[in-house]
Every structure is written in C-alpha cells, then in structure tokens.
Amino acid sequence: xxxxxxxxxxxxxxxxxxxxxxxxxxxxxxxxxxxxxxxxxxxxxxxxxxxxxxxxxxxxxxxxxxxxxxxxxxxxxxxxxxxxxxxxxxxxxxxxxxxxxxxxxxxxxxxxxxxxxxxxxxxxxxxxxxxxxxxxxxxxxxxxxxxxxxxxxxxxxxxxxxxxxxxxxxxxxxxxxxxxxxxxxxxxxxxxxxxxxxxxxxxxxxxxxxxxxxxxxxxxxxxxxxxxxxxxxxxxxxxxxxxxxxxxxxxxx
Numbered sequence: 001x002x003x004x005x006x007x008x009x010x011x012x013x014x015x016x017x018x019x020x021x022x023x024x025x026x027x028x029x030x031x032x033x034x035x036x037x038x039x040x041x042x043x044x045x046x047x048x049x050x051x052x053x054x055x056x057x058x059x060x061x062x063x064x065x066x067x068x069x070x071x072x073x074x075x076x077x078x079x080x081x082x083x084x085x086x087x088x089x090x091x092x093x094x095x096x097x098x099x100x101x102x103x104x105x106x107x108x109x110x111x112x113x114x115x116x117x118x119x120x121x122x123x124x125x126x127x128x129x130x131x132x133x134x135x136x137x138x139x140x141x142x143x144x145x146x147x148x149x150x151x152x153x154x155x156x157x158x159x160x161x162x163x164x165x166x167x168x169x170x171x172x173x174x175x176x177x178x179x180x181x182x183x184x185x186x187x188x189x190x191x192x193x194x195x196x197x198x199x200x201x202x203x204x205x206x207x208x209x210x211x212x213x214x215x216x217x218x219x220x221x222x223x224x225x226x227x228x229x230x231x232x233x234x235x236x237x238x239x240x241x242x243x244x245x246x247x248x249x250x251x252x253x
Contacts, residue, residue: 013244013247013248016240016243016244016247017082017083017085017244019240020078020082020237020240020241020244021078021079021082021083023078023236023237023240024075024076024078024079024082024237025075025079026233027071027074027075027078027233027234027237028071028072028075028076030071030230030233031067031068031069031070031071031072031074031075032068032072033068033226033230034064034067034068034071034104034226034227034230035064035065035067035068035069035071035072036068037064037068037222037223037226038061038062038063038064038065038066038067038068039065041057041060041061041064041219041223042058042061042062042065047144047145047148047149048145048148048149048212048215048216049145050141050142050145051126051129051130051142051145051146051149051212052121052122052125052216056110056113056114057114057216057220059110060107060110060111060114060220060223061223063103063104063106063107063110063227064104064107064223064226064227066103067100067103067104067107067227070096070099070100070103071100071230073096074093074096074097074100077089077092077093077096078093078237078241081093082244085248087245087248087249090241090244090245090248091245093241094238094241094242094245097234097237097238097241098238100231100234101231101234101235101238104227104228104230104231104234105227105228105231107223107224107227108223108224108225108227108228108231111220111221111223111224111227112220112224114220115217115220115221115224118213118216118217118220119213122209122212122213123209126158126208126209126212127157127158127159127163127166127209129142130142130146130157130158130163130164130167130208131158131163131164131166131167131168132167132168134146134167134168134169134181135169135174135175135181136168136169146181146183147181147182147183148183149208149212150181150183150184150202150208151183151188153208153211153212153215154186154202154205154211155202155205155206155207155208155211156180156184156201156202156203156205156207156208157180157184157207157208158207158208158209159207159209160206160207161180161184161196161201161202161203161207163207164179164180164181164184165179169181175193176191176194177191177194178191178193178194179193179194179195179196180193180196180201181193184196184201184202185200185201185202186199186200186201186202
C-alpha cells in the first residue's frame with residue numbers, strides 16, 4: 001500500500017512538472033508579447049507623448065516593457081526550477097510571478113484610469129500646447145508631433161482650424177503669411193498654409209482633439225487588455241507552483 005502511495009505521489013509530481021513546464025513556455029511567449037506591445041508604444045506611437053501633459057501613458061508603456069523582460073527571465077527560471085526540483089528556486093519563481101502580476105495589474109489600472117481622464121486632459125491642454133509651443137525654440141518635438149498629427153488624422157487645430165489664429169507662431173510674423181501650418185493642407189507644399197479654404201486645408205473634417213483621443217483610447221484598451229489578461233493567466237502559474245512545491249515538500253519528508 002505504501003509503495004502504491006509513493007508511486008501515486010511521484011506521478012502527481014511528474015504531471016505538475018509538465019503542466020508547469022508547458023505554462024512556462026506559454027508564459028515566455030506571453031512575456032515577449034507584453035514587451036513587444038510596450039516597445040511598440042514607445043517606438044512607433046510615442047510621437048504624440050509630447051502633446052500630453054500627463055506622464056501616465058508613457059509610464060504604462062515602460063511598465064509593460066519591464067514586465068515583459070522580467071516575464072521572459074522568469075519563464076526560463078521556472079523551467080530550471082521545475083526540472084531540477086529545487087524548492088528554493090520555486091520560491092523565487094513564485095515571488096517573481098507575484099511581482100509581475102502586480103506590475104501588470106498596475107499597468108492595466110493606470111491604462112483604465114487614464115482612459116477615463118483623457119478627454120478632460122486633452123480639452124484643457126492640447127490647444128495651449130499647439131498654440132504656445134508650435135514652432136517655438138526648444139519645442140521641436142511638439143512641432144513634429146503636431147505636424148504628424150494633422151497629416152495623419154486629417155485635422156487642423158485642436159477644435160477648429162481657426163484655433164491657429166491664437167498661435168504665437170502665427171502672431172509673431174515668423175509664419176511667412178500663413179494662417180495655418182502647412183501640415184493642415186490636403187496637399188503639403190511650402191507656404192500652402194497661407195490659404196485656409198476648405199478645398200485647401202482640413203477645415204470641415206474637424207479638430208484634432210477628438211481624433212487623438214480616439215487613437216490613444218484604442219491603444220490604452222490594448223495595453224489594459226494585454227496587462228490584465230496575462231496577469232489572470234499568471235494566477236494558474238502560481239497555483240501550479242504552489243502545488244508542485246507542496247508535492248516536493250511531502251516527498252522530501
């Protein structure tokens with residue numbers, strides 16, 4: 001009877017080991033996905049960060065990159081801990097899983113909170129940013145971001161094209177007779193911003209606030225879903241780890 005119990009416990013441990021190994025392989029790939037989303041945000045979608053007054057959007061992306069790197073390292077550690085049956089490594093693995101879990105929950109919550117307050121932030125700050133910093137010394141990133149924003153989203157001004165009348169650049173006379181930036185034009189050529197007719201600029205398509213808000217909200221939904229989704233999967237990894245640790249402890253004694 002004792003031999004049967006010992007064999008049963010060993011089979012249970014083997015099953016747990018392979019379950020945890022399979023989980024770690026998937027977990028490593030998930031870490032790669034999390035890191036990719038974070039890098040995608042920073043590398044390809046960061047042009048508009050200079051237009052935002054809050055650092056929450058940027059912080060969320062950095063959290064995902066860090067979490068993704070730690071997930072990949074943890075996945076490798078989990079495989080080593082599983083097959084070497086080292087309880088101290090399993091303890092470390094569990095702690096890292098818990099830290100990653102918290103990081104991804106924080107990223108998801110930050111994305112959700114910022115999602116809720118984004119409309120207010122853009123309405124309060126985007127017009128000032130565009131009119132006071134566009135083509136001003138030391139604000140080259142804002143100038144580049146505004147030009148890309150207006151061209152990519154086919155918009156002109158924060159709410160309306162006439163918002164550019166309040167621009168310090170237009171008022172200073174440095175605009176060379178332009179009434180809107182050239183990036184407002186449907187076909188961009190040097191000096192085309194001197195005529196603000198609807199046939200020449202994005203006048204009736206609306207301002208940029210709504211379009212930028214929609215763009216960032218869609219991206220925040222991706223960040224939040226990735227963070228919280230993988231965090232939920234990690235719960236199973238922590239459960240498998242606890243079960244394997246308990247099984248190895250029983251066999252040890």
